[in-house]
Amino acid sequence: MDKKFPICPQQDGVLVLRKPKGPTSAACIAKIKRQLGQKKIGHAGTLDPMASGVLLVLLGQGTKLSGYLMGGGEKIYAGTVLLGQTTDTWDAEGKIIVGVDASFVTPTMLEEAVSLFVGDTEQEVPPYSAAKHGGKPLYELARKGLDVPVKTKTVHVSHAEIEWVDLPYFRFRVACGSGTYIRSLAHSLGIRLQCGATLTELTREYSHPFGLDQAHDLNEVLATPEVFTERVVSIADALPTWQRIRLTERDATQVRNGTALPFCGEETDNALLEDADGTALALAKRTERSGCRLWAIDRGLWN
Numbered sequence: 001m002d003k004k005f006p007i008c009p010q011q012d013g014v015l016v017l018r019k020p021k022g023p024t025s026a027a028c029i030a031k032i033k034r035q036l037g038q039k040k041i042g043h044a045g046t047l048d049p050m051a052s053g054v055l056l057v058l059l060g061q062g063t064k065l066s067g068y069l070m071g072g073g074e075k076i077y078a079g080t081v082l083l084g085q086t087t088d089t090w091d092a093e094g095k096i097i098v099g100v101d102a103s104f105v106t107p108t109m110l111e112e113a114v115s116l117f118v119g120d121t122e123q124e125v126p127p128y129s130a131a132k133h134g135g136k137p138l139y140e141l142a143r144k145g146l147d148v149p150v151k152t153k154t155v156h157v158s159h160a161e162i163e164w165v166d167l168p169y170f171r172f173r174v175a176c177g178s179g180t181y182i183r184s185l186a187h188s189l190g191i192r193l194q195c196g197a198t199l200t201e202l203t204r205e206y207s208h209p210f211g212l213d214q215a216h217d218l219n220e221v222l223a224t225p226e227v228f229t230e231r232v233v234s235i236a237d238a239l240p241t242w243q244r245i246r247l248t249e250r251d252a253t254q255v256r257n258g259t260a261l262p263f264c265g266e267e268t269d270n271a272l273l274e275d276a277d278g279t280a281l282a283l284a285k286r287t288e289r290s291g292c293r294l295w296a297i298d299r300g301l302w303n
Contacts, residue, residue: 007037008225012060012280012301013232014069018215019047019055019204028218032057035222044069045178045207046130050093053077053204054215061280061301062235068283069238070178073208074158077176079199081186083168086196089128090183094198102195107165113192114172117160123184125151155180169200209240235280235301236272243271245295246278255282255297263293271295 019028025046033041042063044056056069084102087094127148128139159175174185183199190197205212216231236244243266251261252275263286265271273282273295281302284295 008228010038010040010060011062011229011232013062013234014065014210014238015057015059015221015232016210016215017055017057017221018212018217019052020218021052022049024049025055028055029057031218031222036225036228042066045075045204047204048091048093048183048202050091050199051202051204053202054207054210054212055204056207056210059232061303062238064283064299064301065235065238069208074175074177074206075180075204075208076173076206076211077182078163078171078173078203078205079182079186080169080171080201081189082198082200083170083190083193084195085198086187086190087198090126090187090199091202092198092200094128098196100195102168102193105167105193105195107162107167109193110162110165110170113189114160114162116192117157117174117185117189120154120156122152123155123181124188125153126181126183126187153179157185173205175206209238236274239270239272239283241270242283243268244274245271245284246274247276247281249276252276252281256300256302258297258300260287260289260294260296263295273297 015032017028019025025043029041029043032038038059040060040063042058044058044066047053047055058065082092083105084100085096086098087096089095130137130139156177157174157180161173163171163173174182182202186197186199210233221228221231245265247255254261255273261284269286271284271286272280273284275281281300282297283299283301285298287294287296
């Protein structure tokens with residue numbers, strides 16, 4: 001017989017989770033879903049099993065925020081790299097395919113190589129990744145020994161620095177846009193230095209707009225269901241840069257019917273529309289139709 005878990009009311013918002021190293025992001029979500037009774041649940045921005053750190057768990061109506069959170073700001077990662085080794089997954093969980101002597105690499109060479117991370121670059125997608133080809137994830141093709149097509153994507157890194165060097169290891173920190181593969185940064189550095197490099201440890205320290213200081217350990221979340229509600233960030237607080245507009249009952253009814261509203265409030269592009277009680281009702285974008293400025297409903301947040 002399955003173990004009985006206390007059931008928490010379905011929440012609407014974001015749980016900032018400190019994902020531990022080891023389990024997949026999906027496994028962490030599954031535990032919260034099962035043990036805390038959160039039937040409507042998802043996440044924004046997958047972390048590899050080897051990685052730890054900030055994982056944004058989306059609950060209830062908060063599941064509709066995925067695209068806005070993933071594309072709305074930077075992420076910060078800190079990682080450790082081993083020089084002189086290349087694996088098939090580009091991280092320490094893969095099979096070693098090349099090993100060379102990297103003793104010729106100097107701290108100065110490292111500094112120069114890491115500085116080249118900054119800016120817009122074409123990044124090769126790891127062969128063991130969830131990116132798809134012909135409707136199938138690349139990792140499925142790789143695991144079957146099939147040819148994996150080379151895919152590239154444009155990524156942006158706004159800041160990169162080295163925290164410490166203890167060759168053949170070093171640790172770096174980067175601030176980057178959504179969708180950046182940190183494994184690819186390490187792999188490309190190994191190619192640039194002509195010695196190979198493997199990511200051995202990775203922590204996501206920030207995923208806009210939340211940092212590690214706001215994150216809750218998975219085990220603590222599961223062990224204390226009585227305070228789960230207090231740990232959930234509201235939809236409004238998950239979108240701190242968005243203007244909040246409180247609607248009248250009449251306007252709220254129009255929004256539920258999908259009707260755009262006359263533009264009001266601050267000169268911003270995005271707004272969170274709330275009903276008369278302050279409950280998040282819809283995500284709206286500024287638009288213009290027939291010479292009139294309007295708030296167009298981009299995503300409804302009602303059941």
